[in-house]
Amino acid sequence: MISNNKLRTLYIMKILQEKSSESHTLSSKDLIQELEKLDITANRKSIYSDIDTLREFGVDIVMQEGANPGYFIASREFELAELKLLVDVVQSSKFLTKKKSESLIKKISKLTNNFEAKELVRDVIIFQRAKTDNEKIYYSVDMIHQALHQGKQIEFRYREWTVKKTMRLRRSGAVYQVSPWALCWADENYYLIAYDSESKGVKHFRVDKIIDITLLQEERVGKETFEAFDVASFTKKTFAMFSGHDERVTLRCREDLVGVIIDRFGTEVNIRPVDDGYFHAILSISVSSQFYGWLTGVGENAQILEPEHVRKGYQTYLERIIRQYD
Numbered sequence: 001m002i003s004n005n006k007l008r009t010l011y012i013m014k015i016l017q018e019k020s021s022e023s024h025t026l027s028s029k030d031l032i033q034e035l036e037k038l039d040i041t042a043n044r045k046s047i048y049s050d051i052d053t054l055r056e057f058g059v060d061i062v063m064q065e066g067a068n069p070g071y072f073i074a075s076r077e078f079e080l081a082e083l084k085l086l087v088d089v090v091q092s093s094k095f096l097t098k099k100k101s102e103s104l105i106k107k108i109s110k111l112t113n114n115f116e117a118k119e120l121v122r123d124v125i126i127f128q129r130a131k132t133d134n135e136k137i138y139y140s141v142d143m144i145h146q147a148l149h150q151g152k153q154i155e156f157r158y159r160e161w162t163v164k165k166t167m168r169l170r171r172s173g174a175v176y177q178v179s180p181w182a183l184c185w186a187d188e189n190y191y192l193i194a195y196d197s198e199s200k201g202v203k204h205f206r207v208d209k210i211i212d213i214t215l216l217q218e219e220r221v222g223k224e225t226f227e228a229f230d231v232a233s234f235t236k237k238t239f240a241m242f243s244g245h246d247e248r249v250t251l252r253c254r255e256d257l258v259g260v261i262i263d264r265f266g267t268e269v270n271i272r273p274v275d276d277g278y279f280h281a282i283l284s285i286s287v288s289s290q291f292y293g294w295l296t297g298v299g300e301n302a303q304i305l306e307p308e309h310v311r312k313g314y315q316t317y318l319e320r321i322i323r324q325y326d
Helices: 005-019 028-037 044-057 080-092 098-109 114-120 137-150 223-227 231-241 255-265 289-301 308-323
Strands: 061-064 070-073 152-161 167-169 176-186 189-196 201-206 210-219 245-254 270-273 278-287 302-306
Touching: 005 028, 005 044, 005 070, 028 044, 028 070, 044 061, 080 098, 080 114, 098 114, 137 152, 137 176, 137 189, 137 210, 176 201, 176 231, 189 231, 201 223, 245 255, 245 289, 255 270, 255 278, 255 289, 278 289, 289 302, 289 308, 302 308
Parallel strands: none
Antiparallel strands: 061 070, 152 167, 152 176, 152 210, 176 189, 189 201, 245 278, 245 302, 270 278
């Protein structure tokens, strides 16, 4: 039997964390029995002393009286509702592999007692959610953060999907060498925003498609480009509507579309009510086929008012689609 007082105190805290709750209290007798399973000796007096020590340390241990007397930890770092939210996010994230999601959920479950941990088995319904297959994505994210912190360049290979639903290396496996300047989260994916010396411009890469990443000792370049670079604006334009030419576009929309417009373009969008249950939305966007596709999904409830060349561009876009069905 082990009689180390310090070790006994730590095990009592662990037992209470894992096996106690308001509806599942542990008496001093219960704690003695649990310690015996660990080959640790204790008596009632030592249990009381250890509980007092843990309380002084800041552990919120409550002694419950009445029909169900015993000790339990009353407050924890995370509430059960908060843990359920974390589990839902981890489970539904397409950025995480299935294996990593399961691993993280097990770790989250250890932040509460064994009884509440059972409630963290969540039935989150996910429709056609494709999760990444890149198990090393976490190392890629960490490597990019190191490069950003140290001001160094990185090199890697980049993958892309094929029509057979398999991944292949882009550019026949050629190595990309870039200078990282930002790491952002958009459309449920991590993106690296970097300066490419070869093309002398800004490029973005989806991190889960990056493999074989290496931190180089070469100092990163492109400082002049990023001194006046608005990363937030770039992210919004690039990942909300994909790449295209920037335009100030006015849409005439039905009143019931206001939520759709705000959800897509943010609360800072310029909205002006007009008559007959319509409003004008003035947007600063990247005009592209993706923008036209989104507008087509909205249907007849939204109309481009200006500029005229964007109206004409949308008409041409629709005519090309219609011709495919002639």
